[in-house]
Amino acid sequence: MPLVEVIDVSKEYANGEETIRPLDGVSLSIEEGDYVSLMGASGSGKSTLLNLIAGIDQATAGEIIVAGTDITKLSRGKLADWRAAHIGYIFQTHNLIPVLTAYENVELPLLLLPMSSGERRKRVEIAMEAVDLTSRATHYPRQMSGGQEQRVGIARAIVANPTVVVADEPTGSLDDETTEQILQLLSRVNEELNMTLLMVTHDADAGARARRRIRLERGRLMENGKELQTAKLHTA
Amino acid sequence: MFGQKLLPWDYGVRNLFRRPSRSALTLVGLTIVVLLVLVVVGFIRGLEKSLAATGNPNVVLVYALSSGADIENSSIPGRTPALLSASVDGVRRQHGVEYVSPELYLGTRITTANMTEPGMGLVRGVTTSAPLVRGKVQLTEGTWPQSGEVMVGRLAHSKLGASQDDLAVGQQVAFDGQTWTISGLFTAAGSAFESEIWAPLAELQTTLKRQDLSLVAVSMDSPDGVADIDLFCRERIDLELKAVSESTYYAAMQKHYKPVRMLGWVVVALVAGSGIFAGLNTMYGAVVGRVRELATLQAIGFRRRAILLTLVQEATLLACAGAIMACVVGIFVVDGAAIRFTMGAFMLTVDSVGIAVACGVAALLGIVGALPPALKAMRLPVVEAIKSI
Numbered sequence: 001m002p003l004v005e006v007i008d009v010s011k012e013y014a015n016g017e018e019t020i021r022p023l024d025g026v027s028l029s030i031e032e033g034d035y036v037s038l039m040g041a042s043g044s045g046k047s048t049l050l051n052l053i054a055g056i057d058q059a060t061a062g063e064i065i066v067a068g069t070d071i072t073k074l075s076r077g078k079l080a081d082w083r084a085a086h087i088g089y090i091f092q093t094h095n096l097i098p099v100l101t102a103y104e105n106v107e108l109p110l111l112l113l114p115m116s117s118g119e120r121r122k123r124v125e126i127a128m129e130a131v132d133l134t135s136r137a138t139h140y141p142r143q144m145s146g147g148q149e150q151r152v153g154i155a156r157a158i159v160a161n162p163t164v165v166v167a168d169e170p171t172g173s174l175d176d177e178t179t180e181q182i183l184q185l186l187s188r189v190n191e192e193l194n195m196t197l198l199m200v201t202h203d204a205d206a207g208a209r210a211r212r213r214i215r216l217e218r219g220r221l222m223e224n225g226k227e228l229q230t231a232k233l234h235t236a
Numbered sequence: 237m238f239g240q241k242l243l244p245w246d247y248g249v250r251n252l253f254r255r256p257s258r259s260a261l262t263l264v265g266l267t268i269v270v271l272l273v274l275v276v277v278g279f280i281r282g283l284e285k286s287l288a289a290t291g292n293p294n295v296v297l298v299y300a301l302s303s304g305a306d307i308e309n310s311s312i313p314g315r316t317p318a319l320l321s322a323s324v325d326g327v328r329r330q331h332g333v334e335y336v337s338p339e340l341y342l343g344t345r346i347t348t349a350n351m352t353e354p355g356m357g358l359v360r361g362v363t364t365s366a367p368l369v370r371g372k373v374q375l376t377e378g379t380w381p382q383s384g385e386v387m388v389g390r391l392a393h394s395k396l397g398a399s400q401d402d403l404a405v406g407q408q409v410a411f412d413g414q415t416w417t418i419s420g421l422f423t424a425a426g427s428a429f430e431s432e433i434w435a436p437l438a439e440l441q442t443t444l445k446r447q448d449l450s451l452v453a454v455s456m457d458s459p460d461g462v463a464d465i466d467l468f469c470r471e472r473i474d475l476e477l478k479a480v481s482e483s484t485y486y487a488a489m490q491k492h493y494k495p496v497r498m499l500g501w502v503v504v505a506l507v508a509g510s511g512i513f514a515g516l517n518t519m520y521g522a523v524v525g526r527v528r529e530l531a532t533l534q535a536i537g538f539r540r541r542a543i544l545l546t547l548v549q550e551a552t553l554l555a556c557a558g559a560i561m562a563c564v565v566g567i568f569v570v571d572g573a574a575i576r577f578t579m580g581a582f583m584l585t586v587d588s589v590g591i592a593v594a595c596g597v598a599a600l601l602g603i604v605g606a607l608p609p610a611l612k613a614m615r616l617p618v619v620e621a622i623k624s625i
């Protein structure tokens with residue numbers, strides 16, 4: 001059974017008279033350990049799909065099953081708890097908490113999980129080491145470069161060992177050199193830490209790093225030129 | 237479970253230092269609001285204390301039937317004390333001395349050595365039995381007044397609008413065409429006597445060319461004695477007397493000042509209300525600039541309740557700091573500050589009630605000020621909020 005199953009999901013926005021439907025019955029399966037890139041024109045609905053899988057947005061129709069849980073059925077509070085345990089979110093603009101140090105930012109998701117402070121410290125240290133920022137632990141976001149901030153953002157996303165790591169244009173606001181660093185880091189997260197990764201990107205080179213490349217076109221998901229069918233048909 | 241999922245305490249604290257000048261200004265505003273509340277409550281409490289402390293249920297005041305509740309207008313025959321002690325049983329008596337205090341009470345213009353304009357003061361002519369009946373009166377300095385002398389209550393200077401030094405022992409005051417030397421200072425447990433000037437009765441009568449009295453205060457063996465004196469007053473219609481216990485008299489006064497006290501509480505409510513608006517405004521500012529950050533916290537998995545709590549924590553911390561500062565200022569500056577009032581002077585009292593009200597208002601400012609902006613920020617869907625700048 002796939003780790004993530006998106007089944008016939010639609011998302012509509014009522015915009016006055018007309019309805020915008022960025023996702024029109026899309027289906028997608030992601031296996032454990034996959035590295036999937038999601039590309040497509042601006043406004044095609046990439047962020048919308050990613051946010052649905054990350055459990056911060058609600059689908060109009062369809063099911064999203066992550067590690068056996070249909071998250072479209074969860075209440076808002078339960079969904080928050082679920083996110084804490086299962087999702088690591090890497091933002092384009094890193095979204096670090098300015099009043100917390102790099103260390104404290106990384107520690108934040110762990111505060112939501114039942115865990116001793118010793119265990120917490122160990123995990124934060126491992127994550128900080130993975131992004132090679134141990135020396136910056138006591139720095140505040142404003143004392144770091146954009147690339148360093150994004151590395152802290154990645155450490156924060158992986159520290160709780162989530163089921164899925166999602167990244168929405170993680171290199172969107174970085175220069176080429178830093179982009180390269182971050183992409184290498186993401187590949188390592190997938191290969192060495194064996195984490196499942198879904199990355200939205202505009203950058204074809206970045207998308208090419210992923211093992212699976214999916215495109216979103218006019219509300220439909222395409223892989224290798226073919227439209228993805230519902231998971232049920234797929235397995236049948 | 238609840239404790240596990242809160243945001244770190246430090247997060248709320250550090251957010252206060254994010255815009256130090258804004259926090260400082262808010263702190264000053266909150267301090268002023270709480271201080272105002274403390275002053276008004278201190279006023280109400282002081283007024284209540286000065287009225288409540290004065291009544292003794294064993295003491296009966298006998299004054300003129302025609303004078304209403306105002307003893308200043310009362311005039312009764314000079315022989316009333318003698319008639320009372322001869323006719324009524326149950327008057328307190330010790331070592332052959334009867335606890336009967338004839339008194340002449342009036343408001344008059346009083347000048348001190350350093351005053352250009354005379355101030356309105358309260359003068360009471362008394363005999364040596366006055367302290368027996370008016371038990372709370374205590375000399376704190378100097379001696380009981382002899383001929384040509386007066387003793388002054390510790391708030392008399394406030395009532396006059398004079399400085400404390402003007403009414404020190406050895407200074408002189410002038411009223412009704414005579415100069416008097418201050419022989420002593422007295423306190424009276426916060427009661428209304430403290431704003432009066434006491435002179436020897438006989439000499440005051442001579443100065444004023446009066447033979448009558450304003451009232452007679454009689455200490456009875458028990459509160460039941462009031463009925464006996466009351467009966468005496470009814471029987472001797474010719475004397476036109478009225479008897480009322482001291483505690484009843486001041487209870488009536490309390491009632492008289494009830495509108496003032498009510499007004500005080502209304503002012504407390506208004507001040508607190510305006511403080512809440514100031515607090516709201518600041519918290520709106522603090523939250524609006526942080527919409528994306530709060531959405532990030534939600535995306536990470538913090539529940540909205542935890543985020544609301546940290547915002548309330550921030551505001552409440554600031555309000556509590558304001559309350560502490562206000563209480564310190566209140567205790568050292570406001571408490572004991574004398575207030576002039578028509579019936580005398582009294583002191584602003586910062587007591588546990590005042591501090592409790594002040595802290596309550598501060599907590600209210602924090603919670604009520606933080607919740608609406610916080611709730612507003614939480615209403616925005618996470619996906620939208622996370623895109624905001």
Ligand SMILES: Nc1ncnc2c1ncn2[C@@H]1O[C@H](COP(=O)(O)OP(=O)(O)OP(=O)(O)O)[C@@H](O)[C@H]1O
Nearest residue numbers: 013015020022041042043044045046047048049620
């Ligand atoms: N809250 C909303 N209300 C109405 N329409 C919305 C809302 N959010 C998104 N949309 C619309 O949904 C469509 C998909 O948006 P989405 O953000 O998923 O695009 P995207 O593929 O991530 O684009 P980009 O590459 O520019 O980030 C867009 O046409 C957008 O206008």
Ligand SMILES: [Mg+2]
Nearest residue numbers: 046047048168
């Ligand atoms: Mg997008």
